Amino acid sequence: MLKRKIEPSETLIGKLQAYTERGTCARDLHFVAKANITPDEEFKTEINSIKREVVRKFISALTKFHYSCVECNNDKWRRAKSAG
Numbered sequence: 001m002l003k004r005k006i007e008p009s010e011t012l013i014g015k016l017q018a019y020t021e022r023g024t025c026a027r028d029l030h031f032v033a034k035a036n037i038t039p040d041e042e043f044k045t046e047i048n049s050i051k052r053e054v055v056r057k058f059i060s061a062l063t064k065f066h067y068s069c070v071e072c073n074n075d076k077w078r079r080a081k082s083a084g
Contacts, residue, residue: 009066
């Protein structure tokens, strides 16, 4: 039962790492930032860099969360295996 909880997290970790390496993100994470001012080129580049950084940090946080889930479930599985 615990192995079934571990496998999806490991799959997600792989996908998140692939997103990080390619510099892309899942469709669910796409968003559009619209300004109330007429944007110039400097503003556009700053907004794009902020968006890339936010997505990178969010993917990093998701990856860390799934790593902790995998570690926790692996520990539970080892304890159950050694006790039983």
